Amino acid sequence: MPEPPDDSLMSRFDRLGLRRFSARDAVVAAAVVSLLLVLFEGTSIRDAGERMDPGLGRDVVLAVGRPAAWVAERLPFEAAADRATASLSPDAGLDEGAGFGVADGASAGGGAVPPVTPEAFSPEQIGADPAPRRPLRTLLVTGDSMSMPLDAHVARELAPEGVRVIREPHLGTGISKAFVVDWSRLAARQAAKHRPGAVLVFIGANEGYPMPGPDGAEVECCGADWAAIYANRVRRMTDTYRRGGAEHVYWVSLPDPRDPDRVRISRVVNAAMAVAAEPWRARVHVIDTVPAFTPSGYRDAMRVDGRETIVRQPDGIHLNDAGAELLAGMVIEQLRRHFTY
16 A cells, blocks of 8 residues: 655655754753843843833743843853944944933922023013024924824925925834933934924823932832923933024924823823923923813814814824824924924
């Protein structure tokens, strides 16, 4: 009788003279990879565990990560790997002279009371004539994933008018999430590289992380202490853009997200943005999205041009294309109050 066919196709290894890998080989390979991970990234395992929410998963990661970090810190391999891959770092090329640090939560109480300058008053507040409008040549649109597709809609409106729109989103980043990208340093690099006449910042999808306070201790979101630290970071970024030549800086507030737990974060972030802008109300503006998009809390759809239109993405956080187009109109209206083009 003919031999039954070998449907497993494993015979091809013998037929072609190839080696079969055994379960023992797989175990050895996993052990080697684990050893290399401990030697070259031991502290990263521990750091990742410390940023996790309390629970069994965090306990397991820390049970592995803390001994791994202890080993890695006593051997030269991790430092060598960091130097070898420095060019791939998210902070590569960022200004080392400015960064978020322990003093982020410091208050003015430790020194002289800062003076109030004329820039703290917008013409509308005091009934003064608006400042003369100047030509807008370059606009930087930046932030996290919230800035997309807003940046595309703004560019589509302004490009025919001769305005160069620089679209620079940094996905997955946050002002309270400096371990991914330090926005203080990033703002310094953006200002030096692009010299924009105006800056539009839309960020906040990834906020809520603990930040160091004045004494170095971590401050959890989302009380007044955390809001003060966040506002100081926003104010530092704003000042960097101003000193870099931006005539006006625009911060876009967050519309309420669907998740109730994230609503609290977004509202504290919005409050911090407003406080951060106070010293320069004449040239720093908060474009408030809440009255237009979420006047009574989260909603997926709203009336646009007389029709009920979905304006949010399925994640309940970001604006979809229709919502971004509506927000772009609000941005353009603000820009026309301050610039010609």
